[in-house]
Amino acid sequence: MEKRLLLGVEAIAQGAIDSGLSGVYAYPGTPSTEITEYIQLSKQAIDRNIHREWSSNEKTAMEAALGMSYAGKRALVCMKHVGMNVAADCFMNAAVTGANGGLVIVAADDPSMHSSQNEQDSRMYGKFAQIPVLEPSSQQEAYDMTRYGFALSETVGSPVMLRVTTRLAHSRSGVRTGEVLPENKIKLPENPQQFILLPGIARKLYKLLLAKQADFKEASANSPFNLYKEGTDKSLGIIACGIGYNYVMECFGGRPPYPVLKISQYPLPRKQMKQILGECERILVVEEGYPVIEELLKGYPGDKRITGRLDGTLPRDGELNPDLLAQAFGLPVEEGASVPEVVAPRPPALCTGCSHRDVYNALNEVIRSYETGRVFSDIGCYTLGALPPFRAIHTCVDMGASITMAKGASDAGIFPAVAVIGDSTFTHSGMTGLLDAVNEKTPVTIIISDNESTSMTGGQDSAAFGRVESICAGIGVDPAHIRVLNPVPKNHEELCRMIREEIEYPGVSVIIPRRVCIQKARRDKKA
């Protein structure tokens, strides 16, 4: 057995490769991106020709992975938590079809919103779909549980969710790897109707999913990853999920006086839950994310024995850390000196030389001459245009929402309604919104700030590379109103003129300022 230094997400990737993976499907999103990147660079994966290209979005990724599972092979699909929303249609139905080849879905949550719009807890999705959820507490478990997840998926015939949070995803540790399994051969589903969700068949398959719940519970009850640690002081019992377990252990140097139930597999192991609830006076539930278990145990009347995020023992939002746990246990926190006043906040900003800067400089200049102008933006580096010195955008909600929100605002009478979206976000979820606008000839000006890269997540290739204009034309934008320009400072006047002209055009226009992301260019040069 070899020991390697791996990030939590890399441990998942290596675990999948060693499980006989045949394909990974994903759209980049922090903190999940490095799973796919690791597989893309892995010699093992290249030699075996494991599928490892990026997908256009999380839904296409999930569907392709389900297709590979249909064929009997092992597939991994990875996304950040909000990607689950995009993939949810397929995800929920994949629970009903079940899996054929092992299917593991990695949902990487981002409590404290280090790089996200919300801190939704993917365990809720697992519960919603009624499938097993795994939640590793360490890099080694991330590796081991990925392998376990593939085996479980095939044994119980269901997709399995592996949920991690930012801290484990982006923390490195030594990981011992195991035996490398061969890939599955193609093997079609035994039941030819397993993947046909016609109502008459879906009703049967749904009953089957309900019947499988007993298997999921049994797997949890016997899971090597759920652990009951006895303790002598029964005044408190601790239920600690995923990496929450580490913070508990840290507080007590690895030897807590209280009983601890470590949860790393759901549905909850009933017997162990009953044991801790039965033998301890008070319960502290330690969950990274929403108070899912706490709410369940507390119940609507509100059992006061159950403490955690809902009663203020731990904060209601944000990620956990050892200090918050120490406070919850009434242990001293030996905080060092305070931060001197001279320290200024240092928020992220667009790189010097970034093409989005030039786009916002021009857009700001033009929009200033219209009192009612509104700019609807999207998810990417260019969202930083909301901050000084630009303060150029008024919205950022979800992938693709710039175009459709601009459309709705225009329908409501706002003029000018401008959308700013990146090339990769456009192909992820902007194209269908553009079709809506084209069909109704809505007066919107759409700026696709094309830097030929998925930059926010590290410069992955953009699905629309070299084809943004032709996609827009294909969707039906009048080619006379598809305008491309390199937004270098010497073209500033021309870009301003272009924006002004297209704002005045009473229909859909698309402006494509195009210049490669400087980080992407640097990275490609190195490679």
Added chain:
Amino acid sequence: MNTNIIIAGVGGQGILSIAAALGSAALTNDLYMKQAETHGMSQRGGDVQSFMRISDEPIFSDLIAKGKADIILSVEPMEALRYLPYLKKGGYVVTNSTPFVNIPDYPEMEALTQALENLPHRIVIDADAVAKEAAGNIRASNFVMLGAASPFIEIPFDYLEAGVRDIFTRKGESVVEMNLKALHAGRAFALARK
């Protein structure tokens, strides 16, 4: 042994290479280690930090608790101060003195220098100048910093040398040598002022 190090800097300054050398040193010597790092939005010129924990016993938390860091190793002077609540009593701040100014309200140098001078245990080093002089390239300044921190880290110095060698081997012997020179120069500077 048990060492908690906060490595601080600004997105784009390459603090992860320092962490990588330490990580390699820990792993090849069968020590336990956990190292949490910042990816994502902050990498665009925001403040970034890496929590590095190395021990001969199993480590639980990926994060360092407040007041438990043995050392703050910062490649930028203002960033060195951001993590003081994590520094234990008697812990050292080892920082580069060259500011990285990418915000409009970056503090006056005088005020910043004063705040650094107020620290009871500190090594302030012009890593860029030392790197240029000792290694002939300011790009080695991160390893001047690791060298300057080395007297306060409970890891044998030859482990660190091996770590640096390990992460740069791919890039050729001259890059290895350059960074090793930087490492030695940083160490000498700190030992003279410890």
